[in-house]
Amino acid sequence: MRAYTAGDTDVPLLEETIGENFERVVARFPLHDALIEAAPVPGADARRWSYTKMNDDVDRLARALLASGVAKGDRVGIWSPNCAEWTLLQYATAKAGAILVNVNPAYRSHELEFVVKQNGMRMLAAAPSDRTSDYVGMARQALAGCPDLRELVFLPGYGMDGLDAGDPQSDGELTYAELLKRADAVGHSGLKERMAELDAHDPINLQYTSGTTGFPKGATLTHHNILNNG
Numbered sequence: 001m002r003a004y005t006a007g008d009t010d011v012p013l014l015e016e017t018i019g020e021n022f023e024r025v026v027a028r029f030p031l032h033d034a035l036i037e038a039a040p041v042p043g044a045d046a047r048r049w050s051y052t053k054m055n056d057d058v059d060r061l062a063r064a065l066l067a068s069g070v071a072k073g074d075r076v077g078i079w080s081p082n083c084a085e086w087t088l089l090q091y092a093t094a095k096a097g098a099i100l101v102n103v104n105p106a107y108r109s110h111e112l113e114f115v116v117k118q119n120g121m122r123m124l125a126a127a128p129s130d131r132t133s134d135y136v137g138m139a140r141q142a143l144a145g146c147p148d149l150r151e152l153v154f155l156p157g158y159g160m161d162g163l164d165a166g167d168p169q170s171d172g173e174l175t176y177a178e179l180l181k182r183a184d185a186v187g188h189s190g191l192k193e194r195m196a197e198l199d200a201h202d203p204i205n206l207q208y209t210s211g212t213t214g215f216p217k218g219a220t221l222t223h224h225n226i227l228n229n230g
Helices: 017-028 051-067 084-096 109-117 135-145 175-187 188-196 223-230
Strands: 033-037 047-050 075-079 097-102 123-126 150-156 173-175 203-208 220-221
Touching: 017 051, 017 084, 017 223, 033 051, 033 084, 033 188, 047 051, 051 084, 051 175, 051 188, 075 084, 075 109, 084 097, 084 188, 097 109, 109 135, 109 220, 123 135, 150 175, 173 175, 203 223, 220 223
Parallel strands: 075 097, 075 123, 097 203, 123 150, 150 173
Antiparallel strands: 033 047, 203 220
């Protein structure tokens, strides 16, 4: 039996997964703006998603994760400045039942390797670069030193200093566009079957501390935690 302490409220706690909650909102506000990424430079266009468009992109990414062999409970990391793909991956991992590991963009190689090894990360989505940080180079070092980390996904460089993800150099590296192509191997029914296996109390996020007093520590969050604290 689970018990939660809650303050006085007229709204009951939500007992659903993030994927279920999101699809309920999509059905209610299909054409409303759901996600807007600011233009990277003055004069450029912002990127915008309606709820319907965002749900379509989330489902495609979730199906790509399934096609990549990502199982319920697998750790998928993201190491990047703020970008739209971060949001899409958060919802996609939630629908696929994977646990998204939010990696601090300020980490250096040794901190990244510690986090990847500690949680047994299976896949890491990384920005190409940001300011003076060569994410690709540091992520490649982590891939070499962490046996559980099977794939590096290089995010598109929209809004970042590295305009392209770079050229993958091994079988364990691919671009975000190449990852999305895998979605064709899994139908919508396959994703719905995975979503039906999930529970609101399943872990869905690992949020690491800054590590200022020692190595970073991971805090586990569930669908229930996130939805009811949002």
